[in-house]
Amino acid sequence: xxxxxxxxxxxxxxxxxxxxxxxxxxxxxxxxxxxxxxxxxxxxxxxxxxxxxxxxxxxxxxxxxxxxxxxxxxxxxxxxxxxxxxxxxxxxxxxxxxxxxxxxxxxxxxxxxx
Amino acid sequence: xxxxxxxxxxxxxxxxxxxxxxxxxxxxxxxxxxxxxxxxxxxxxxxxxxxxxxxxxxxxxxxxxxxxxxxxxxxxxxxxxxxxxxxxxxxxxxxxxxxxxxxxxxxxxxx
Numbered sequence: 001x002x003x004x005x006x007x008x009x010x011x012x013x014x015x016x017x018x019x020x021x022x023x024x025x026x027x028x029x030x031x032x033x034x035x036x037x038x039x040x041x042x043x044x045x046x047x048x049x050x051x052x053x054x055x056x057x058x059x060x061x062x063x064x065x066x067x068x069x070x071x072x073x074x075x076x077x078x079x080x081x082x083x084x085x086x087x088x089x090x091x092x093x094x095x096x097x098x099x100x101x102x103x104x105x106x107x108x109x110x111x112x113x114x
Numbered sequence: 115x116x117x118x119x120x121x122x123x124x125x126x127x128x129x130x131x132x133x134x135x136x137x138x139x140x141x142x143x144x145x146x147x148x149x150x151x152x153x154x155x156x157x158x159x160x161x162x163x164x165x166x167x168x169x170x171x172x173x174x175x176x177x178x179x180x181x182x183x184x185x186x187x188x189x190x191x192x193x194x195x196x197x198x199x200x201x202x203x204x205x206x207x208x209x210x211x212x213x214x215x216x217x218x219x220x221x222x223x224x225x
Contacts, residue, residue, distance in 0.1 A: 056211070090156055
């Protein structure tokens with residue numbers, strides 16, 4: 001199994017540009033989530049999904065959209081990038097319909113918005 | 115808002131010594147998890163302890179949970195250079211599907 005994969009690894013955007021961060025898992029996990037990690041802030045939840053077709057907001061959802069059309073994929077869309085969205089983004093998945101189990105993390109996407 | 119607060123923020127010890135880090139949280143929880151993050155990498159799950167458990171072991175790791183004090187500790191025994199990493203606690207509230215992470219403890223093992 002490849003586990004949780006994220007693309008791209010690095011990305012530089014100009015303010016106002018849009019892009020999609022890709023996340024895929026091959027473990028047939030129901031639960032998937034997106035976090036951002038900023039220095040000194042730990043990880044903050046952006047959006048999560050408990051299964052295909054179901055998404056919900058986390059702690060910091062503004063400026064981000066998600067959809068979950070398949071069990072495997074959970075892309076994160078930045079609608080109009082802002083410098084405040086400069087961060088490292090992690091996708092995670094878990095085998096059951098909930099966050100109360102071991103989370104498997106991807107390697108992250110480092111995003112810089114200029 | 116951050117649910118978990120790790121203490122200390124940074125810890126340096128000699129190889130072979132034990133390392134203890136603590137996590138405090140604010141609300142009633144379903145479970146608490148500990149993760150390790152090596153520099154520039156994704157997080158790796160270490161151990162999960164449920165609210166009705168008081169202590170759990172996994173290899174050189176020992177986790178305790180005191181729900182009355184809303185706190186948990188992670189003990190790493192006989193530390194190794196490879197244990198150098200950041201360690202995060204994460205809590206899951208009852209009736210909630212959101213895992214909330216703390217700000218982490220940066221552990222450095224000196225060879």
